[in-house]
Amino acid sequence: MSAHRAAPPSPEAQLQWLNKLQRLFSEGDFTATYKFALLIALADLAVEKGTDDGEPLALTFREIATNFVELYWQQTVPYVGLNRPHPQVLVAADSGAEHTLALHQSNGRQAAVVSAIAAFRRLNPGLSLATLRVDDGGPFRPLIGEVARTVAAQPARYLQNLAGQADRFLYEPVVGGLCLLPGVAYCLRRFQPLVQQLARNGWVRQIKAISQNARLLGETDDLEAFLFDTPRQALDQIGAELRKLCKSQCFYCGGRVHEADVDHFVPFSLYPRDLMHNFVLAHPACNRSKSDTLAALPHLERWREYIDRHDDDLREIGDTVGRPADATSSLAVARWGYGNGASGGARAWLRSMEYVPVTPAYLTVL
Ligand SMILES: [Zn+2]
Structure with missing residues (x-):
């Protein structure tokens, strides 16, 4: 590690940054949902790859595109509401035909990223997201390249326009990608839940504002869950597989489960991205x-052991249910979550009604 790493931004600089971010949502021009996806991708990558000092962080368009594919993947299936089963057919999102059931992500023509993913899924019906991050994208490589070109040409170019004026407060362009300015990765890590929630709310609002979607949306109010949550069916499948893996034992108390829930170890409210190891x-x-609290040290130690011991099994389950499985990312997310917890004075859940402070000692487990 270099001896001259940049210091974290001052509290005042952090406030200024938040102020700009807020302006981005109120003054930014959003005709497609790409800019929200880009913000979510940057926030996710800052958690996975960034550090808690003020260092800049270079990201390639391919890395960002990989997160785009993950984000838009489930949004290319027809919107039918979460409580009804998903039809297995994938509808041509750009066909313009009456039977188009995928949500529009852009005014006018369907967003290119959505059309590209939908076309890719039709050509590769058996493929799931589980292999997206294996072997530099494997079969996904051409799709990632195509999406990377769109990211470079559109949202990366326009995200930082506030009220019609370019204001580079997030990143500057570099060859093949962009570089988060000093302090930005820090702020994205520090304010992760806020950034995520703002971006998701904006995304939902945008979908609702696109006139082509009015017919599909009707009275249902599960839009946010449809856009971002793991589908109910997949969760049920994950539950069934975890039951076998854990011999129907509750992860937290060790007791036998009859009815079982699938819990996010690092709470979904902190980090809303479903990684299999979590x-x-x-x-x-x-x-x-x-x-929505972090789990206390004994649970954290057990979780660390669990993902080491069951890495292969969890990958396999991810394969079966089509969710991303990657121990390294999950560990980075936990390190970030507990690091924030320790510095912010969070309390962790030990058992019913019992909480203990999160200390830096937690991080030694990770
Ligand atoms: Zn229990």
């Missing part, structure tokens, strides 16, 4: 009691 089996009561 799922554990739990009693509904344990799950509810833990709620």
